[in-house]
Amino acid sequence: MAEFLLVAALLVFATVVAGLLRVLRGPAVADRIMAAQLLGTGGIAALLLLGAATAAPALADVALTLALLAAFASVAMARTAPRQEKGGEPRE
């Protein structure tokens, strides 16, 4: 069972790395912000699988922290990202 979970963690991580390649190519700023989202979700899934495989419950705490801080960082990025500036004021 532990082996199965380890392989699953590896596969999830492999999809994250594949997604990262896309993110590195860009071109829009939104693509960069998705990197944090992708690493947040995929990283958490890989951590949880790894924690279950190696019986290390502390990894769930890392996943919790990652969930909170990845959300925080994504929000900050989405706010700071260069926006379109027609008429000189942000929309809404």
Next chain:
Amino acid sequence: MIADLLLAAAILAVAVASILARRTFTAVALFIAYGLLLSLAWVRLSAIDVALTEAAIGAGLSGVLLLGAVRRLASRAEAPANPPPGAAMTVLIGIACACVAAALGAVILLLPEPAPSLAPQVAANLPTTGLGNPVTGVLMSFRALDTLLESAVVLLAVICVWSLTPDGGWGGAPGAAQPILGDGPLLLLARILPPLGIVVAVHILWVGKDAPGGKFQAAAILAAMWLLPWMAGLVAPPRIAARWLRLTVAVGPVVFIAIGLAGAVTEGAFLAYPPGWAMPLILVIEIVLTASIAVALALLVIGPPVPEP
């Protein structure tokens, strides 16, 4: 093994992309991704405490701090570009960087096998502290002086940031006014996330005595949960002249030093804990330091006060 190779390759790729990025925003966004990847690497190295810190401070708060810098730079007129360094300078910089990399590699490769370790001594003496997490034992008891200096550094950093206050702003509310965009999703998140995040932070602080966790990680989460409503325009930061604010930032290191001095009087050594009292005293220090560091980290991200118009 495959996972580790993938992880190392991904870290290198993101690091190179971050350095090569033309826009400051892209560089910071990739730096945050780099921090998240690094936290996974620490997990693979079984350094869960470091992974928590990297996720909370390295990726989260430092990233947002840098984003603040991006914002500040963007609103400023284009600075006159320095002339690019000449060919000789470029080569010199390259050689210097290569020397640093070679020295780091040599240090790691020249480590004796097995590497020198104090882990057995820590494991042997951990029961005297009443703690279950060896990392907390080292940070709060065996090398408490280092931790005291670290917490003092955070306090000094706040003073440094405040000292950059422009004329006419002293004592005022820190940070640029946050634009209230009527941003529905952000407002929602800023209302929902902080209560959950505070619970998580208390949990991380409390498990720190027996499992990976502790004050720095908890403080970083608390700071993020304060900054989120600030970004959404829901709360205004207090004026830096506010007495409670200054007291909160300073109380952690002060309590730490006071307990250390008490140890010097009763036990004959600075930062020595009386037998049997180690664990309660460490808990007191951890809780007070969490409050101080959380406020200090948030103030660092918010930045110096701006003069009121």
Next chain:
Amino acid sequence: MSLLADVFTIVAVLAGLVFFIAGTAGLLRFPDTASRLHALTKADHLGLGLIVLGLLPRAGGMGGALRLLAIWGLVLVSSAAVGPMVARLTRGPEGRE
């Protein structure tokens, strides 16, 4: 009973993997940013949910299970908020580098 739990874990985790792979395929293949955001947010969060579901029997009691569910809930709430914010950035030519 434990065999049943193991089968449940394997099925749910495999299903989760399928969604992660589908999400990444979308991220790699879709032509524009908005579609890629769509692939990433929907598929990955469903995948994470299925993996959390699969790990529930192995969570070691009520506390561990609640913690897993809390992680999934946190990710869902935050990405529900971040998704629209990112999507807004994709409109207009200035979002491009």
